[in-house]
Amino acid sequence: LNGALLCITVSIFLFTVIINVYPTNISLMMSQEVLGTAAVASVLVAAYKFSSFMSGILFSFILKLFGRWSMAVGIGVSAAGLLMLAMSSNIVIIFIGTVLCGFALGWVLALGILEGSEVSGKMGDTAAISLVTAGMNLGSFFSPLVMTPLFQKLLGTESRNSFILGSLLMFGLTAAVIVIYASKKQKKTAEA
Numbered sequence: 001l002n003g004a005l006l007c008i009t010v011s012i013f014l015f016t017v018i019i020n021v022y023p024t025n026i027s028l029m030m031s032q033e034v035l036g037t038a039a040v041a042s043v044l045v046a047a048y049k050f051s052s053f054m055s056g057i058l059f060s061f062i063l064k065l066f067g068r069w070s071m072a073v074g075i076g077v078s079a080a081g082l083l084m085l086a087m088s089s090n091i092v093i094i095f096i097g098t099v100l101c102g103f104a105l106g107w108v109l110a111l112g113i114l115e116g117s118e119v120s121g122k123m124g125d126t127a128a129i130s131l132v133t134a135g136m137n138l139g140s141f142f143s144p145l146v147m148t149p150l151f152q153k154l155l156g157t158e159s160r161n162s163f164i165l166g167s168l169l170m171f172g173l174t175a176a177v178i179v180i181y182a183s184k185k186q187k188k189t190a191e192a
Helices: 003-019 022-030 040-058 059-087 091-120 122-155 159-191
Strands: none
Touching: 003 022, 003 059, 003 091, 003 122, 003 159, 022 040, 022 059, 022 091, 022 122, 022 159, 040 091, 059 091, 059 159, 091 122, 091 159, 122 159
16 A cells, blocks of 8 residues: 555545435436426436446547546536536536536546556555445545535525535535645655
8 A cells, every 4th residue: 555546546535425416316306496307317426327338439549648646627617517506597507517426536536546557566456445445435425424424514405505515515625636646746756
């Protein structure tokens, strides 16, 4: 267990805790604000899952496009998607925010596994992938148990507030990842 692997695992854990605000709250927001029926909410969740699948198909293209900043950009995309959900009452904009969140989900989780295996060295690939996957699953488990009560205490029971705080937390995580990656670049430059 090295520092880089631990950092990736914690980042993935925090990402999944925050991004799971979407499936936990979208149906509630739709019903509270009378934005659509249960059928509309189920279409949104299906779009969320499908866009996650599509990001896996386009993963190598994403890596080529954004290079070493892929993780920060992916987390930023999810932050933008959550912000769109928080600010819009238009079903089209909610759908776009949903697709952005789902696309970023597949992108960031796949990248977390890839980066975890890269920093582990040849002897620890399996352990690294297991650790990052455990971080993902723990984040998914803790999200409704931690985030929903936290949001309700801080913001009340209106589900839109969950998306507002989720987007703010995700933008904070984006900034943290940018700082970590920038410091890694400076360290490599200083060593060279």
